[in-house]
Amino acid sequence: MIPAGGEKSSIIRMFHVHLNYGPKKALIDITLDIAKNQFVFISGPSGAGKTTLLKLFYYGEPVSEGQVLIDGINLNRIPRKRIPYLRRKFGIIFQDYKLIPSKTVYENVALVLEAAGKKPRLIQKKVKSVLRLVDMEDRLKSFPPSLSGGEQQRIAVARAIVGDPKIILADEPTGSLDDDSADTVLELLRGVHIRGATVIIATHDKTLIRKTGGHVLYLKQGRLETSTFIEKKYDNTIF
Amino acid sequence: MIPAGGEKSSIIRMFHVHLNYGPKKALIDITLDIAKNQFVFISGPSGAGKTTLLKLFYYGEPVSEGQVLIDGINLNRIPRKRIPYLRRKFGIIFQDYKLIPSKTVYENVALVLEAAGKKPRLIQKKVKSVLRLVDMEDRLKSFPPSLSGGEQQRIAVARAIVGDPKIILADEPTGSLDDDSADTVLELLRGVHIRGATVIIATHDKTLIRKTGGHVLYLKQGRLETSTFIEKKYDNTIF
Amino acid sequence: MITLYFKRAIDDIFKNRFLNLVTVITISLSILIASSFILFFVNAGAVINSWKKGLRIMAYLEPTISKTGLEELKHAILSIDGVQRLQYIPKQEALRRLKAQMKHQASLFENLTDNPLPDSFEIRMTAIADSWQKIESVAARIESLPWVDEVEYGQRWFARFAYITTLFRLASYAMGILFFMAIVFIVANTIRLVIYSRREEVEIMRLVGATDNFIKIPFYIEGLIQGALGAILGLGVLFSSFVFITSNMDQGVLPDLFHLQFLSTAIVTGIIISSMLVGWLGCYISLKQFLNA
């Protein structure tokens, strides 16, 4: 993970990106380069700009200045019509889950595949299997508001991985989970990584980073402070 | 913390409480007794019933069976009119924050005091000071949707403590916070505790429990499994 | 305390601009429909009344009637309920009128030496006594009076006219009730949608210990304000259209027959107050529903 590096295999590149929310400078002069199949953490204190940075990747927000290239596409020049296709490259676990309250768990997860025009047969099989992975196969017909925080988060994880996306963006994917569930989710993300996806996790949780290891981008007040590689450490402090 | 104990100074008592959501048994035969000015953790895996248990305290949900006594009031017999006054005994940090998106940060926090009929002068002073405590005094006029996850959580904390409630219910109060912010919040809750409030924190985060120490109620699949006292341990594993 | 609620209500209106705009527009359109309907019927009623002025009963008198008998008869007729005024028409006058009316058959009168027509009373009814039955009964009572030879009251024409005005009145009542109810429901429905989309906010307020009144009163004030604004806007548009249409029309068609009139101040005030009540009612019902849920 070398910022502004020019490797052939990079999937996300940013050049001198700024993002302002009105007078507020949320991101300042970010330059980075994420290679295909990397496992990256974005860390930093509350309000540092982690979520905002992820937003720029999937065009959740246009940059105020600078260039973003996703899989070769320059987002400054992407036509409106192509945005849905850009977003299908991503599987996103949102910090606030963003589940549709009026749709069942099954429908929420199936939505990604339906939107991508997949066959009903395939959808059913995939959705069920992915819900089994997050241990929610018995809540298919529940509605998100009747789920616990952790359960909602696991549905969000399921939805993010169901479409076999090229890139996973996970914003605090284990914030509401106990250690066991968190490990399950982490295992899932690692599995997706092994099968070839690029995984980007925004988190403030140092334990999580230590558990897996990977490239760490450290943000502070909108600036990319450091970019280091952290080795996987087994940390077995038990309760 | 002795379940079903009969101490004079208990503020929350539950006798054989059950809670069913339709066929789903969310809480099963819970009996507990929390004394005034205790510092209690409710722990357990995702979906164990932590949030649901807190709901029963402030009559967010009526019990299916059993008795709940809050500060001497039997919730099975509370008249509708008294519920707002019951709720003013509590300061609640909700797991999903529950901030009003169309009101500013300032207004969200001030709401608690306005609803309690406090004087505008006092409200202004208190709200500003409490927002300073959570390090959000410069975001008075922001709206919650434009805040980061951690910032929203800190507003939720501010709102919970602004009214000097007798009891603080904190549902994963540091789930979205980095270590430093989490420590600030924890310090705040400890401060409130020292000034006489009963503090109840629902969390799956063992580190958090170890940092402070206190009574721990461990829930699993809706049952109260164990109830122990954990000593404060300084755990200085740094990133 | 009440100023605090007012402050919160005003603040809320600005905070939820989109929702409030939609509500006010819906109310104003509803008021526009209702008030244009009222305007139409007020003017149509005026037209009908001006027609009714043409209604009269002719009472033909016996030639033997004396001067005092004439006076007595006059008082007897005027004392009948529903009679507004009457005019004595001596036979000379009757012949003159007939000649004027029948200028194409004027040859008929050429070799007339003697006036064969009777004296008569032309009797006008009050505006309220316009039903067929009423006229019939008045005519029958007049006919039974002494010295009255015969009465005449254009039966066929009047029957039709009475039928139509009755129909018109029935239709306007039915539509009036229907429109009123429909509009109350539409406005209440809109407000319900608005409150539905703010139910999370209401729920949060309850969770932090707000009483029902604390939550409701600003909504009520908002409802009243929206109702007033909507009514004023709707009536404003109606008034502008009215002025526009009448000023463009009066040149085309005979302008001196009726004067189209706008709604009276009393009706306008009534509409604004009703609108405010409906705004409040919509809030009341919706909040009751969401707070008890």
Place this chain on the structure above:
Amino acid sequence: MITLYFKRAIDDIFKNRFLNLVTVITISLSILIASSFILFFVNAGAVINSWKKGLRIMAYLEPTISKTGLEELKHAILSIDGVQRLQYIPKQEALRRLKAQMKHQASLFENLTDNPLPDSFEIRMTAIADSWQKIESVAARIESLPWVDEVEYGQRWFARFAYITTLFRLASYAMGILFFMAIVFIVANTIRLVIYSRREEVEIMRLVGATDNFIKIPFYIEGLIQGALGAILGLGVLFSSFVFITSNMDQGVLPDLFHLQFLSTAIVTGIIISSMLVGWLGCYISLKQFLNA
């Protein structure tokens, strides 16, 4: 593909029962207002037309007219635009009618040896030719024909009548346009509120890679279904009230003069289709707004 969209739309309707119910009720009330208004004017129009049948132009002929002249004149009059039919009234018939009409002045005719009245044509106009100007111009053309001595067409009465029907027609057009626009806005506003309260859902769909069409089409289908349901419900209520009112009324007032009629199948179909279009349009506009925001 389209069945999939239909499935999603139907599913959505059930999932958002409250919102859909409110929308359908608002649409049905709006349709109720619009269609009762149309119903009123259709029947009022029928009443006016039945009155118009009483309108006629009398053309009094010169006594010197020959048999062939009569035929020629008849054809000449019939060929005038706006004339529907005409009837020849010989002077004997005219006198008979006059006597019947003036039974109270019968004494006038007592010592009449010779018939002084002229022969005449009674000319009826087509229903469309009811404007004051039209009648006037037809009358003028008839008067200019040979052998026509004079024409008569109850000027004063007709002027008033024409003024009122014109007024009525203008008012109904103005109200029709106004009601239509108001209702379109109200329905669109309601749908906009519904979509506003579902904007989060729309936003989430976009975030997980749904195309605009994938999001919009089920909403469009819902809009069409809601429009249809609302129209059917509104018309159903109108029909029931109509049946109820007419069956209770016909006994009271003369039933044989006009037959009140319900809306024709064509109008009903038109209303349903318009309602569906409005439902769709409401979705279209709102989605455009929220998707581009």
